[in-house]
Amino acid sequence: MHWVYLAIATVFEILFALSANASKGFTKLWPTVLTLVIGAGGTFFLSLALRRLDVGVGYAIWTGLGSVGIVLLGSLVFKEKLDWRKALGIAVVIVGVIGLELSGV
Template identity: 80%
Template sequence: MHWVYLGIATVFEIVFALCANASKGFTRLWASILTLVIGAGGTFFLSLALVTVDVGVGYAIWTGLGSVGIVLLAATLFKERLDWRKMLGIAIVVVGVVGLELTGAGS
C-alpha cells in the first residue's frame, strides 16, 4: 500500500508545482490557496508512505518522479522546450528511481 501512497503523493507534487506556477508568486488568490492545499495533501500522502518506506528512498522517488512529471507536463501545457538534454536527464532520473525501488527499501 505504501507504493500507492507514494504514487498519490507524486501526483499531488506535480499538481502542486503547476498550481504554484499559476499562482504567479502567490499574487492570485485561488491558485495560491490551491497550491497550499495540494502541497499539504502531497505531504500527507508522502508521510503515509514513509511509515514503511525509508525516508531517503521515499523522498528521492517522490521528488524524482514529480520532477519528471512536471517537466513533461510543462512541455505539453506551456510549450516549454524539451530537447535531448532534458530527455537524457529524465532518463537518468527514471533509472535512479528504478534503482532505488529495486533496493527493496520498505518493501
C-alpha cells in the same frame, strides 16, 4: 499500500508545481490557496508512504518522479522546450528511481 500512497503523493507534487506556477508568486488568491491545499495533501500522502519506506528513498522517488512529471507536462501544456539534454536528465532520474525501487525497500 505504501507505493500507492507514494504514487498519490507524486500526483499531488506535480499538481503542486503547476498550481504554484499559476499563482504567479502567490499574487493570485485562488491558485495560491489551491497550491497550499495541494501541498498539504502531497505531504500527507508522503508521510503515509514513509511509514514503510526509508525517508531518503521515499523522498528521492517522490521528488524524482514529480520532477519528471512536471518537465513532461511543462512541455505538453506550456509548450516548454524539451531538448535532448532534458530527455537525458529524465532518463537518468527514471533509472535512479528504478534503482532505488530495486534496492529492496
